[in-house]
Amino acid sequence: xxxxxCFRRKREPHVGPAAVTPINNxxxxxxxxxxxxxxATRKSILDAAERVIGSNGYSDASIGQITREAGVAQGTFYxxxxxxxxxxxxxxLEMGRxxxxxxxxxxxxxxxxxxxEKAGLTAFLGFVQAHPDLYRIVxxxxxxxxxxxxxxxxxxxxxxxxxxxxxxxxxxxxxxxPETRAWALMGxxxxxxxxxxxxxxxxxxxxxxxxxxxxxxxxxxx
Amino acid sequence: xxxxxCFRRKREPHVGPAAVTPINNxxxxxxxxxxxxxxATRKSILDAAERVIGSNGYSDASIGQITREAGVAQGTFYxxxxxxxxxxxxxxLEMGRxxxxxxxxxxxxxxxxxxxEKAGLTAFLGFVQAHPDLYRIVxxxxxxxxxxxxxxxxxxxxxxxxxxxxxxxxxxxxxxxPETRAWALMGxxxxxxxxxxxxxxxxxxxxxxxxxxxxxxxxxxx
Numbered sequence: 001x002x003x004x005x006c007f008r009r010k011r012e013p014h015v016g017p018a019a020v021t022p023i024n025n026x027x028x029x030x031x032x033x034x035x036x037x038x039x040a041t042r043k044s045i046l047d048a049a050e051r052v053i054g055s056n057g058y059s060d061a062s063i064g065q066i067t068r069e070a071g072v073a074q075g076t077f078y079x080x081x082x083x084x085x086x087x088x089x090x091x092x093l094e095m096g097r098x099x100x101x102x103x104x105x106x107x108x109x110x111x112x113x114x115x116x117e118k119a120g121l122t123a124f125l126g127f128v129q130a131h132p133d134l135y136r137i138v139x140x141x142x143x144x145x146x147x148x149x150x151x152x153x154x155x156x157x158x159x160x161x162x163x164x165x166x167x168x169x170x171x172x173x174x175x176x177x178p179e180t181r182a183w184a185l186m187g188x189x190x191x192x193x194x195x196x197x198x199x200x201x202x203x204x205x206x207x208x209x210x211x212x213x214x215x216x217x218x219x220x221x222x
Numbered sequence: 223x224x225x226x227x228c229f230r231r232k233r234e235p236h237v238g239p240a241a242v243t244p245i246n247n248x249x250x251x252x253x254x255x256x257x258x259x260x261x262a263t264r265k266s267i268l269d270a271a272e273r274v275i276g277s278n279g280y281s282d283a284s285i286g287q288i289t290r291e292a293g294v295a296q297g298t299f300y301x302x303x304x305x306x307x308x309x310x311x312x313x314x315l316e317m318g319r320x321x322x323x324x325x326x327x328x329x330x331x332x333x334x335x336x337x338x339e340k341a342g343l344t345a346f347l348g349f350v351q352a353h354p355d356l357y358r359i360v361x362x363x364x365x366x367x368x369x370x371x372x373x374x375x376x377x378x379x380x381x382x383x384x385x386x387x388x389x390x391x392x393x394x395x396x397x398x399x400p401e402t403r404a405w406a407l408m409g410x411x412x413x414x415x416x417x418x419x420x421x422x423x424x425x426x427x428x429x430x431x432x433x434x435x436x437x438x439x440x441x442x443x444x
Contacts, residue, residue, distance in 0.1 A: 057365055059281075139361050142420075143279055150421065174440075180425055180433035183417050184410045191409025192402065198364070199372065203402055211402035218396075219441035 042080045044070045049091045054133020058088055058144045085145065092141045092148040095134055096155055102127045104159075113167030114221060118213045121189055125205045128193035135198050157182045173220040181220075188212050264302045266292045271313045276355020280310055280366045307367065314363045314370040317356055318377055321349045326381075335389030336443060340435045343411055347427045350415035357420050379404045395442040403442075410434050 048070035053061045063084055067074045081087040106123035107116040128134055141149035160182035167173045192208045195201040201208070270292035275283045285306055289296045303309040328345035329338040350356055363371035382404035389395045414430045417423040423430070 136364065139364055142358065142361055153421070174436075176436055177425070177429065177433045179423075180414065180417070180430055181437065183413045183421075184434050184437055187409035187411075187413025187416075188406045189409075190413065191405045194409075195402070195405050199375070199405075201401075203399070207399065208402055211399045212406050214396075214398055215403065215406055215438075215441035217441075218443070219437035221440070 041072060041076065045077060045080055046091055046094055049087050050133055053088060054136050058140050089145045089148045092138060092152055095137065096152040099124065099127050100156060100159060113172040114217045117216050118209065121212055122209050124189050125193055125196060125208060128197055132197040135194055156186055160186060171222060174222045185216060188216060263294060263298065267299060267302055268313055268316055271309050272355055275310060276358050280362050311367045311370045314360060314374055317359065318374040321346065322378065322381060324349045335394040336439045339438050340431065343434055344431050346411050347415055347418060347430060350419055354419040357416055378408055382408060393444060396444045407438060410438060
């Protein structure tokens with residue numbers, strides 16, 4: 001399942017000057033930014049939405065709070081997003097893309113799956129620490145936008161399943177159903193991240209990684 | 223942390239006939255039922271709350287819907303609970319008690335920790351299948367009653383940590399931080415349960431257990 005399939009944002013046609021300066025183009029409401037400046041503004045709105053919705057919850061957050069937090073005019077919001085629901089859905093999917101990107105970067109040059117598990121878990125917990133509202137936002141998606149919630153986890157699972165299948169073929173891990181394993185391993189990472197930012201454990205990230213990785217490595221090794 | 227510490231229900235003094243027939247005692251609003259009949263009524267209200275809040279979500283659920291679903295008069299609700307918030311908090315804690323009780327029963331006569339992990343995981347997934355709204359209810363507690371959310375998971379973790387410490391002393395598992403391990407193992411169970419009732423996997427419970435247990439047993443064995 002593609003993480004974007006649940007988010008039906010209308011892609012505006014590329015039409016001359018409007019595409020160069022989308023920030024002034026009211027007609028492109030809900031469209032994708034076409035310039036670096038447009039992308040930066042859209043990103044600042046998503047960052048602000050992360051902080052505002054993370055702190056206040058979806059129902060108490062307003063578009064006005066988000067634009068004030070982002071330091072942009074309220075009208076600017078509507079160049080990029082149609083509704084609060086749309087910015088929330090996009091925020092959930094964007095956070096999923098960011099965390100998957102961070103893990104992919106951390107594991108790109110790690111040929112062995114077990115070493116990659118450790119690097120990936122470390123990268124994930126680092127991301128969680130830098131984005132302490134991730135958990136509240138994704139959990140609230142189960143109620144506000146169940147499709148975005150599913151897409152967030154299923155996109156993760158699909159990448160994980162591919163990685164486990166590759167490692168299995170390379171003899172780097174023991175045989176086992178890759179789908180159920182992927183969910184179980186995501187469950188370990190999710191639980192340790194929640195320890196960090198929801199339950200505020202005193203255990204340092206490095207120790208969480210060591211204990212989690214010990215379980216995973218022994219659990220998977222051939 | 224005791225699961226009841228977050229739920230400040232005033233315990234009414236035991237006062238003669240009212241305690242024998244609390245169902246007719248308006249003065250005991252919010253008190254604990256003192257009779258089997260009172261306990262059965264309170265339980266039927268909690269069961270109804272599980273279905274109504276699980277289906278509609280907390281904010282859209284009403285006390286009227288809950289009492290209709292329970293087949294009791296609306297006034298009866300107030301004999302046992304003061305508010306919708308209170309019945310929700312008690313529902314979260316009650317579901318935690320029920321699932322811990324189910325796991326404790328399933329593992330009571332299993333002396334080896336690894337075998338107990340398998341029996342406990344099987345019991346947990348069976349409970350989840352019988353209570354498909356468990357996930358929505360507990361996840362919503364993060365927003366409606368964060369103390370109940372914490373109590374739900376911390377009560378679990380505390381029991382798990384005790385079990386791991388006992389197994390470690392008996393040489394049944396390898397050394398490792400019991401707190402982080404407990405959260406990681408709870409993360410595996412939670413993820414497989416979510417696979418079952420939120421992501422509606424086609425994988426049968428027995429196969430989820432086999433794959434999860436293989437990971438856990440190899441991850442923990444001495």
